[in-house]
Amino acid sequence: AQRVTQPEKLLSVFKGAPVELKCNYSYSGSPELFWYVQYSRQRLQLLLRHISRESIKGFTADLNKGETSFHLKKPFAQEEDSAMYYCALGYSSASKIIFGSGTRLSIRP
């Protein structure tokens, strides 16, 4: 069955420290992976997707099919990065995406 796993409910790091939010997925087909973010009192919004291979707000994520992972990384955390981050899996044959349980990132000054 398709599944997205985010093992950390909460990740707390100091400003300027590197950040890595973990995501593993389970899907036998060709996956579409996304990171969505929800800042305090704002709506859920797309941060980045693997197909674009882009860096948004300093964040990058590399799809590792061998490890079935799509970890989100940023070399130097900023206070404004504090938010809830959701990894998501889209199916190539279905019109839906499923979300992981989310990781709350807290950046300490």
Place this chain on the structure above:
Amino acid sequence: EPEVTQTPSHQVTQMGQEVILRCVPISNHLYFYWYRQILGQKVEFLVSFYNNEISEKSEIFDDQFSVERPDGSNFTLKIRSTKLEDSAMYFCASSVMGVTNEKLFFGSGTQLSVL
């Protein structure tokens, strides 16, 4: 940037009552979705809708749930007879094309409380 709008922002209802949650997707989008998030739990897929019919639905989306696009702008989720466990934040989303090609634009949600 255009936004998906949802009304009401909060809805309180008695168990067994019918509720209709309303959404206005972005005007040129073709795919519409409902998700829900029970407090402290993950965002769960309910249903996707394209070309005036359901494309995909989850096991949560049973006979108590229905969706409709009654006119060219609104997209509604109806829960026929609410249960306590239906209490959750309900998110509407839309995309130009299917999720595998385009990002989802989410509304700000309707908090449903069933008493």
